Amino acid sequence: MSGEPASLELQEVRGPSVLGGGRRRFFDLLWLLSLNEFRKTYFGSVLGYVWSLVRPLLLFAVLYVVFTKIIRFGSAEIAHYPVLLLFNVVLFGYFQEATGGAVGSVLAQEAIVRKTQFPRLVIPLSPCLIALFTLGLNMVAVLVFILAAGITPVWTWLLFPLVLLPLLILTAALSMLLSALNVRFRDVGIIWVVVAQALFYATPIIYPITTSAIPATLHDILLINPLALILTQARHWILEPSAPSAVAAAGGWLHMLPAVAVFLAICALGVWVFKREAPKIAELL
Amino acid sequence: MRAEVEHIAEPVVSADPPGPVAIEARDIEKSFRIASHKVDSLKERLTSFSRQDFKDLHALRGVSFDIRRGEFFGIVGRNGSGKSTLLKILASIYAADAGSVRMAGRLAPFIELGVGFNPELTARENVELNGVMMGLHRREARSRLGAILEFAELEEFVEMKLKNYSSGMLVRLAFAVMIQSDAEILLIDEVLAVGDAAFQQKCADVFHEIRDSDRTVVLVTHDMSAVQHYCHRAMLLHDGVVAASGDPEEVARRYLRINFEGTSSGGSQEDEWGGAAELKMVDARLVGPGGEELSNVEKGSPLRLESSFEAAQDIENPSFGFLFVNADGVDVGGVGVGLEEGGAKTLRAGQRVTVGATIENRLAPGRYYVKCWVYREGNYADLLLHAPHVIDFVVFGEDEAGVVAFDAETSVTVEGGAR
Numbered sequence: 125m126s127g128e129p130a131s132l133e134l135q136e137v138r139g140p141s142v143l144g145g146g147r148r149r150f151f152d153l154l155w156l157l158s159l160n161e162f163r164k165t166y167f168g169s170v171l172g173y174v175w176s177l178v179r180p181l182l183l184f185a186v187l188y189v190v191f192t193k194i195i196r197f198g199s200a201e202i203a204h205y206p207v208l209l210l211f212n213v214v215l216f217g218y219f220q221e222a223t224g225g226a227v228g229s230v231l232a233q234e235a236i237v238r239k240t241q242f243p244r245l246v247i248p249l250s251p252c253l254i255a256l257f258t259l260g261l262n263m264v265a266v267l268v269f270i271l272a273a274g275i276t277p278v279w280t281w282l283l284f285p286l287v288l289l290p291l292l293i294l295t296a297a298l299s300m301l302l303s304a305l306n307v308r309f310r311d312v313g314i315i316w317v318v319v320a321q322a323l324f325y326a327t328p329i330i331y332p333i334t335t336s337a338i339p340a341t342l343h344d345i346l347l348i349n350p351l352a353l354i355l356t357q358a359r360h361w362i363l364e365p366s367a368p369s370a371v372a373a374a375g376g377w378l379h380m381l382p383a384v385a386v387f388l389a390i391c392a393l394g395v396w397v398f399k400r401e402a403p404k405i406a407e408l409l
Numbered sequence: 410m411r412a413e414v415e416h417i418a419e420p421v422v423s424a425d426p427p428g429p430v431a432i433e434a435r436d437i438e439k440s441f442r443i444a445s446h447k448v449d450s451l452k453e454r455l456t457s458f459s460r461q462d463f464k465d466l467h468a469l470r471g472v473s474f475d476i477r478r479g480e481f482f483g484i485v486g487r488n489g490s491g492k493s494t495l496l497k498i499l500a501s502i503y504a505a506d507a508g509s510v511r512m513a514g515r516l517a518p519f520i521e522l523g524v525g526f527n528p529e530l531t532a533r534e535n536v537e538l539n540g541v542m543m544g545l546h547r548r549e550a551r552s553r554l555g556a557i558l559e560f561a562e563l564e565e566f567v568e569m570k571l572k573n574y575s576s577g578m579l580v581r582l583a584f585a586v587m588i589q590s591d592a593e594i595l596l597i598d599e600v601l602a603v604g605d606a607a608f609q610q611k612c613a614d615v616f617h618e619i620r621d622s623d624r625t626v627v628l629v630t631h632d633m634s635a636v637q638h639y640c641h642r643a644m645l646l647h648d649g650v651v652a653a654s655g656d657p658e659e660v661a662r663r664y665l666r667i668n669f670e671g672t673s674s675g676g677s678q679e680d681e682w683g684g685a686a687e688l689k690m691v692d693a694r695l696v697g698p699g700g701e702e703l704s705n706v707e708k709g710s711p712l713r714l715e716s717s718f719e720a721a722q723d724i725e726n727p728s729f730g731f732l733f734v735n736a737d738g739v740d741v742g743g744v745g746v747g748l749e750e751g752g753a754k755t756l757r758a759g760q761r762v763t764v765g766a767t768i769e770n771r772l773a774p775g776r777y778y779v780k781c782w783v784y785r786e787g788n789y790a791d792l793l794l795h796a797p798h799v800i801d802f803v804v805f806g807e808d809e810a811g812v813v814a815f816d817a818e819t820s821v822t823v824e825g826g827a828r
Contacts, residue, residue: 157538
C-alpha cells in the first residue's frame, strides 16, 4: 500500500457538503466525470466531432433562412448578420445545454448521491464543463465563419475571456440553483425548458439589442437580462468594433445596474440554495 | 432459550479491546420527516392550500460507540432498525441531527459495491474513476489497474464496456477496486455473494486477511454467519438504539432472538397478536445435507428448512407456513405443513415441535429471507404466530434473469430445407 500516510488523529466527520473530501478530489472528479461523459456523447458515435456541430449549425440554418429569406429582417440593416447569428446561437447554446443538463443532474446521479460520499458541487458543474468542451469545439467552426465573412482579426479578440467569464459564472450559478430546486420540486426541469425557450427570444440573439425596431420600454426590459449585455459586448469585441459596446447599448453605466443586480442575485441565490440543500440531497431523493 | 424483550434494553458491553480508536461516534441522533402526502412539485406547492402532515421517524436515538483500529466490526439489526442510516452518517452521505463522529484514517466512500460504475465506460475508465473517488490521484488510480484486474480475473475484458459485463463480473471488479484501494476504513453494506464458488472463496480469504490487518472494517449485514466468522466485535441496533454490543456470538444470538419474537418495535407478542403467547418460535435455520447450518447456498443445491416451536398451552392442530421472499420483496414460493403429518392432533403445553421442509432449490442467485406463520386448524384468521423475518440467506452462483432458476432440459430441432 503506497500513498501518503493518512493522519491517524481522530478528525471530525462533518457530513455531506458541497466540496466534501478535499479540493483536489473535487477537481479530479469534476474533470474525469465531465470528460467521460463528453467522450461518450461525441466520440462514441461515428460522426464524432461533426455531431457536436450539427445542433448549432442546424438551428443557425433554420433561423438564417427564416430571418433573411422569409421575414427579411437581418441581411440589409445589420452587418455580418449570418456570423452574428451563428456566434450568438453558439454562445446561447452553451448556456442552454449546460443549464438543461444540470437541472436534472442530481436526479440522474441518484445512485452516486445516495451511496457514496461525493462532493455535491461536482454534479451540477459537470454539465457546465461538458457544455464548455462543446463550446470550444463550436468556436472553431465560428472562427472559420468569421474569417470567411472577411472580418479581420483585431486585438480585442484577446478580451473574449472577459465576456466568457461572466457567462460561465452565470451558467454555473443557475445550474446550482436549478439542480438543487429540482430535487424538491420535480417539475422545475419541465418549467425550465419553457423558460429557456422564452429566454432564447428575450435575449438579443436573432436581433441586436440596438435594433431600432425595439420600442423603448421593451428595450429597457430586455436590458434586465444579463445575457443581453454579455452578447452585446461579445459582438463589440469580436465581430464588429463599430457596434455599440454593452455600456453604449444600455445608455450608460447606470442603466447596466439592473442586469448587474440580477446577475449578482442569481449568483448569491445559487450558492446559498445549493449550500443549504447539499447536506440534505441524499435524503430527499 | 426463552426470548424476553426486556433483555434487549440492557446492553451487553464487553470490555473494549485495546488500541487507538479509528471511529468514535457520540450520541448520534437522526430523524426523518415523512410527509403523509409528499408535495414534490411546484404546481402542487402553489395550488394546494392545505398544510402538510408530517410524521417524524426517529431513526437513531443517541447512538454511541468506539471502533478500534484494525477491528472488523459488525452492525446488525432488523430492517428499519437504523443500521443503514448509521452507515450513511459514517460515510458522510447523511448529516446527523445531533452528536458527533470522528475518524482516524482515510475512509472508502462507498457503502455498496460498484456504485460509482458507469455502464457506458470500459473497465479501464471505471477503475480510474473509482480510484479517484477513493481519493487517489489519477496517475495512482491508473497504476492500480493491473493489480485490480488480476484480482478480479478480468484482464481480457479491460476494454469492454461494463454494460456488457455479467453481474458476476461486475461484482468481482467492484470488490477488487474496493480491496485494492488505500482506504484504512471500509464501510460495507451487506456482503454480496454473487459469482462462482471459487470467487466466493477468494473473497472469504480476503476478508480473513483484512480481519488480521490494520484496516478497520464496518460491516452491516443480516448474515449472522458472516458476523460470527469475521467480526471481532458486533453491535445490535434495535429501534435506533444500541441494544447490545460486544462478542459477535452473543450479538448474533440476540439478533436471532429479536427476530423470533416476530413482532415489531419492542412490543411483546401479546400486544400485537392477541393469544400469540401460546406458541413461541425457538429456532429456525437452514441446514445442508450433512445437517450443518447454512447461510449461503449454492444455486441448485437442495435446501432444508428446520424450525422449532414450543407450546405454552395445548394447541389444536396447528399449521405452519413458510414463505421465501427475495431482496425485491417478491414472494417466491412457500411451503405449508400441518401437525398431523407428525401423527399428532394436538400440541400439548410444554411440548416442542420441529418442523422440517426440504425444498428443491429453484431460487435464482440473490438474497432471501423467510417469513413464518403458524395458525390453528388451517384457519388463516386464527393466527398463533407471525414472524416476518426469520432466516436470511444467500443463493450464490452465476447470475441469470428472473426470480427462479429453471432446471431445463433443452432441445433444438432443425427441420426441412427451405429450398
